[in-house]
Amino acid sequence: MFNRLRLTAAALALCATPAFAAQDTITIGMVLEPPNLDPTAGAAAAIDEVTYANIFEGLTRFGPDGSIQPDLAKSWDVSEDGKVWTFHLQDGVTFHDGTPMTAEDVKFSLDRARAKDSANAQKALFAGIDSVDVVDPLTVKVTLKQPNGNFAFNMAWGDAVIVSPKSIDHEATDPIGTGPFKFVDWVKGDRVDIARYPGYWGAPAKLSKATFKFISDPTAAFAAMMAGDVDAFPNFPAPETLEQFKADPRFKVIVGSTEGETILAMNNRNPPLDNVKVREAIAHAINRADIINGAMFGYGTPIGTHFAPHNPDYVDLTGLSKYDPALSKKLLAEAGVTNLKLRLALPPPTYARRGGEIIAAELKKVGIDTEVTNVEWAQWLKQVFKDHDFDLTIVSHTEPMDIGIYARPDYYFGYDNPDFQKLIAKLDVTSDPAERSALLKEAQTIIAKDYVNAYLFQLAKTGVANAKIEGLWKNAPTQANDLTKVYWQD
Structure with missing residues (x-):
């Protein structure tokens, strides 16, 4: 009896301590592979699908409901004539190479985007800027040629993210941003890997790693989901199979709207x-x-x-x-x-x-x-x-x-x-x-x-995900796979 009780107590102790840590990695399926990873120098939606809110951040950002939210700018003031926008930046922000992000980087990013030789695919977003001035390391003043009540909206686009002059020459293949995830690796034709950035200025991501897996063929996408090789496919390319996923308790089908x-x-x-x-x-x-x-x-x-x-x-x-x-x-x-x-x-x-x-x-x-x-x-x-x-x-x-x-x-x-x-x-x-x-x-x-x-x-935004995954966007107010609030349920 004593031995049996001792074994039972030991078993209860083992049960009290999880044998495995909660899952904190994810593999995301994508139809298209991005041609590069610099959202400020490319038109492909796939660039933002990997980098938006994950690797790169802007002064403002789109929330999952389409609202304009503070990001690298914690607040901003607009002059009475609507021409002068003063952005107050978050303190303690660093790029993934450890260098501080300051108002100088904001000025560099906006001036680069509106330059005559700019490769920005949405250059029109910046055409109304007359000047960008650094007030102090955490304050930048943007003067517009004419009032624009939509300027905070413009700054939320992926094309308006803040980049560093020190890393700009290799952003396309080795992106360095300020987001909660840092770039790890890009295996052309296969995947992009990112990992949680320990020096992130805001709330840390719950995921430690994420992989974006490129699968353009609908049949292969279905097979990858069924086999568990992919955990979620936010823009699933085979809508004819959604009913099968709906009938399978291992999965959830997420149907929403897009832009x-x-x-x-x-x-x-x-x-x-x-x-x-x-x-x-x-x-x-x-x-x-x-x-x-x-x-x-x-x-x-x-x-x-x-x-x-x-x-x-x-x-x-x-x-x-x-x-x-x-x-x-x-x-x-x-x-x-x-x-x-x-x-x-x-x-x-x-x-x-x-x-x-x-x-x-x-x-x-x-x-x-x-x-x-x-x-x-x-x-x-x-x-x-x-x-x-x-x-x-x-x-x-x-x-x-x-x-x-x-x-x-x-x-x-x-x-x-x-x-x-x-x-x-x-x-x-x-x-x-x-x-x-x-x-x-x-x-x-x-x-x-x-x-x-x-x-x-x-x-329509037709996505499929493992039923235990929470925090994926239902709707797509912009082209993004925002992983900042994604986690696995126990």
């Missing part, structure tokens, strides 16, 4: 796409329901302009480009276009590859042939985005409230409307909420009536 306007972009520079009737004909040839059901298995909200339906200023303009093949043929005849053949470049995401097949078939029904080319992401960025060598392409614009891109004639789809540019310039200096709302609605209507692009659907 991703998914469009059939048209190169407005190229004849005959420079003719609005031809662009309208293409828009009426496409059945949005076919694409949402056929490519996304019902996940997605139809849109008729470049604006998120969950935004209170959204205008439903889908009726302007309703599915009407007969009208498409009529418009093409009026434009004098026959035997039209267009090049359709499709990047890797499921919505593009599957949606492209459906769109090509529907265009053929109205007399438009397409030469379909599947391109990898790096090739898309160079050929389509940078060199403008395309006719049609399908892409989801996941940047937050980015209708201002239509005011940039040099942007990849080449829309050049001086009236629209004036409207956006007016919006930039308008602070009154009612006036801003009216201008945003007018902007949406202009591009819809100009049929700049064919607007397909708002990308």
Whole structure:
């Protein structure tokens, strides 16, 4: 009896002490591999998906609900005329190489982003800055050319993160930021590894390590989740399998909204796409329901302009480009276009590859042939985005409230409307909420009536995760896999 009691006591002691520490590492699945890891010098959403809030931080940041929150700036003051923004910085912030982050680094980052030779993909965010001045090590003053009530929003973008002049030459391959995770390794074609930064100025991350695993094939993504090789896939590429995950208690399916306007972009520079009737004909040839059901298995909200339906200023303009093949043929005849053949470049995401097949078939029904080319992401960025060598392409614009891109004639789809540019310039200096709302609605209507692009659907955020993981974003107010509050339940 004594021996039995002693053994029982020993067993209870063992039970009181966990045999294993709680899991604190995670593997995140991603469809696309980033072309580089410097969010201030690249347009690919995958860059922010790895680095935003994890490695790099800005003066402000987007919260999971889309709100603008303090980040490296703990607070800010705005002058009565709305032109001078004074940011008060967090104390004790260091870059991952141990050097202090000060107002000098903020000045360097903003001046670099707005320079004439800037490679920043969202240079327009900084165009309104007149000067950046260091008041003291923890205070920086930004003077704008005109008032901009949206400046704190602009500073929350991944393109506006704060970088160090000491590490800028190798940010693309060895990023050094101020975030709760530091860069560890990048195995090209496979993964990026990050680890908790012990010198972080804020609340430390609960995860000690994280790996971003690149899996573009939907079948392989499904297999990786099922095998436990990937713990979470926040933007899962195989929506047709979500019902299987819903039925399996090992997993949770997380469905939310994104800022991703998914469009059939048209190169407005190229004849005959420079003719609005031809662009309208293409828009009426496409059945949005076919694409949402056929490519996304019902996940997605139809849109008729470049604006998120969950935004209170959204205008439903889908009726302007309703599915009407007969009208498409009529418009093409009026434009004098026959035997039209267009090049359709499709990047890797499921919505593009599957949606492209459906769109090509529907265009053929109205007399438009397409030469379909599947391109990898790096090739898309160079050929389509940078060199403008395309006719049609399908892409989801996941940047937050980015209708201002239509005011940039040099942007990849080449829309050049001086009236629209004036409207956006007016919006930039308008602070009154009612006036801003009216201008945003007018902007949406202009591009819809100009049929700049064919607007397909708002990308849903369909994610799959191990049921024990908490803290992942449900919605995507920006393109990010923010791991700052992610943890495993016991």
